[in-house]
Amino acid sequence: MTGIITDIQKFSLTDGEGIRTTVFLKGCNMRCLWCHNPETLLPQPQQAVYPEKCIHCGHCDRCPTGARVTLGREATAQAVFEELLSDLPYYLASGGGVTLSGGEPLLQAAFSAELLALCREAGIRTAIETNLSLPFARLEALLPVLDIVYYDLKAMDDRLHRDWTGVSNKPVLANARRLAALGVPAEVRTPLIPGCTATAENVAAIAAFLGGLGNVRAYELLNYNPLGEPKYAALGMTYALPGLRPLPRATLERLRDTAAGHGVPVSYR
């Protein structure tokens, strides 16, 4: 079974417990305006161009400088697994493991299932980062080989959610409840986008919803990350939110406090 991935990031410290490797799968069904991994949106490999790296050598077909690069590569689950396996001693020592991220990994559910199963057989703890908007059966099939689910809950207002991600939040909320009903451990994130999700009202509503679920171990607020902006130009895309800045610490603290009190620990980064 092959999949399309954009990157394998070892020593990843922010995508779950312990020392982890995060595998970024290509393709996403949402179109979040703030997405900082735009190279993971389309399902197929694509070209990116960085003109500043061009030395005009004329060997564009096999560009040696990285001025033209193909983002995304096809790989078998076994080959990816072998690369992940090199960090096995570090996963075991730290309580870490492997996280599938993206993009939306559930768009490549069969590949994800095979990769996660290989990890499990090797004693590696597993996690997935999903937007939780796809039919629940896709996730459900993976649950036997997952230790925890990380999902995004971006906005409680469906209109806002649709306007900024292109997708309704109704399936997300329904899937969150089903996950809770099964008692699957989960951690939830909200990207804080100024003018959109970064309001006390939104954060408080999400926290209240999560507090009622019973399976959410932690709620994390993610400050706006502008680092994806240059990638849009390289991919020939237009970034919808130019000039947006990360929120100051005081705002993050205020939003964190707003979200507190629902029985779910809240943090920000």
Add this chain to the structure above:
Amino acid sequence: MTIRELSPQAKRELYTSWLQSMHDAKIEETKKKIARYGYTDEDDYHFLVPPENYAWKPVGDTPNGDFHGYRGWSENYRDMVASFPPVVVPQSAMAGNFHRILQKFRKLRWHQSWDLSPYQALIDRYGIDHGLGQMHHFCGDMRIALALGWGGLREKVERYAALNRQTEEQREFYRAELLFLDTCIGWIDRTIACIREKAAAETDPLLKDNLENMLRANEAVRLSPPATLREACQTISWYNIFGRSFNREGAGGQLDEVLRPYYERDTALGLIDDEDAVFYIGGLLMSDTKYYQLGGPDESGRDMVSRVSWLILEAADRLNVAANLTVRVHDGLPEDFFRRCVALLFKHKNGWPRFSGDQSLVDGFVRRGFTPELARRRIAVGCNWMAIPGVEYPLNDSIKVNMAKVFEVALREMFASGERSVARLHGLYRRHLSIVLQVIADTTDMHLRLNHENNPELFLNLMSVGPVETGRDASDHSMQYYNIGVDGSGVAVAADSFAALETCVENDRTLTWAQVEEALASDFEGTQGCYVQAVLKAAPKFGQWNSLGERWVRTLCGEFADLVIRQRAKEGEIFIPGMFSWSKTILFGKLVGATPDGRKAGSQINHGANPMPGSVPNGAMTTLSEAILAAQCGMGNTSPFQMELDPGITADEGGVEKVIALLRTHLQRGGTLINVNIVDADTIRAAHRQPELYPDLVVRVTGFTAYFITLSPEFRQLVVDRIVSANAS
């Protein structure tokens, strides 16, 4: 009012304020040093800037003005020490400090009259860092000084002088050692007089009390062995001052275990509490940036972490100055102690402590033919190195092979004539490496035959077993073990170059030998040069998982280790391989033209066993850790892991645990030593622009820590590049 009468809280506050004042004085002293000497590019040693009008110069005995031998060194040391004003800081527990290092007055490391002509052309051709005329780089046993005291040492020298009167050389040896000890005792005496004066004049009752305690401790240890913890710390302070001011000697010892009996006795008798202990140890740490080991197994394998180990960390924490503390990690290391060490790294971000790997060091040394018990006694006492205190002469961190240069010589020979292939190039490389190692063996032989006439170890002889007993210098066959360390440097440049040629010329055929030759000759200038460089740079590098570059590192390190241990020497020494550049990455790089890894002519080589900056995908520390495991020589010396951590990890929940897991896994899998920097890329860039605004910033340059402000711009750039490259992930 005396210190003893203070409430525990008041005493803690008093000591903390005094330690803080020592920290602040240290920062001011660092600024003065830069104003006086400019950039030092080395460890700082906590010495003091001499007075404005200081003008002492040694008396030479050769046309170049250098001094040599037992007489030259002992008499000049006597005169230099006499030129130092005594140093007494009322807020410190320890008296004494020094202003200059005698060795630094030497212009030439070896004797002007030595005939280096059989080797000089080869030394120049390969840029060999040989051991001729090197001093110290072995470890005295401070327990000898503690057991005998300075007076007892003097009696020991006199006793053996009476026994060993056969040769004039022996007689000179003992005369020099006695003069050395008299110089030291006289230095203590002058300091005692100064303490007495300051105590009499002091009006603050607590400072006066401290000075009177300092006076009693120094009077007690001027001739006799110490009885109390304070006296033991004062004896070791003098040990540090004498050794460092003589020839820059910087090896410490197993400090927790050395101090433990004194601490236990004093606390059992109710003489001191932990606050007093921290204050004394703080004073000791301020006497010098010596390399001390904490924890680790004793000979029988029992862990040595004690209450004193914790108090040493506590003292270092409160002082927060440059400190070279190495914690030896093994299965028996208490988890809470390990946690505390990493928490302190996180707290101060000043590069201490660092961590050595017991199992791999023991396994390696056993593989080289020694017992596990002896291997456990071989403790971390230097920049990248271990030594058995008092019995081993390893000359570690002194002899270096520039593997990038050896590669370049081989490549040029291949281009000059004959078949062009990676296999032939590899053969030529091995042949040239053998030539280099033969030069190293020959010059080490020469060193062991002659150095006692040049640079005798007047201080460390006293702290070793053998030299005083036989009347022969430590470099002159009087020690038990001569295990000479030979470090490879630039292994990543050589390995990446082999990998790039194999990939681009032989496997993918994207380049021809002629294209590579031309591009190297032009230092990758012009469009074609740029293209060739880009293609070579894109080849699989050491630092990428399971890459051809990594496979070449395994090959080159394995061959290097094998050739080093097979090297025969005439003077009875054996050789032990390691991978370390020290801070010579710039210097060694300048000697090497453009290389097929895409590196420009004259630019730096890789640091120690680390890949070239930027080679590790996303800067992943686990990938880097595995890469450095590939560069281990496995014979008891180190291939250190220079770990630059993003400070973000310190804010991360579970960050300490993650770093512990990383450190422990690396060391359990064969790693030997880990030096850690936790510095933010923006901070280091800002400090590079305006270092004077960051007088407190300490970085682990290689195995040693130094104030960033004392580094030259070129050197700072080196540290900046490493940290920025690691933080880029």
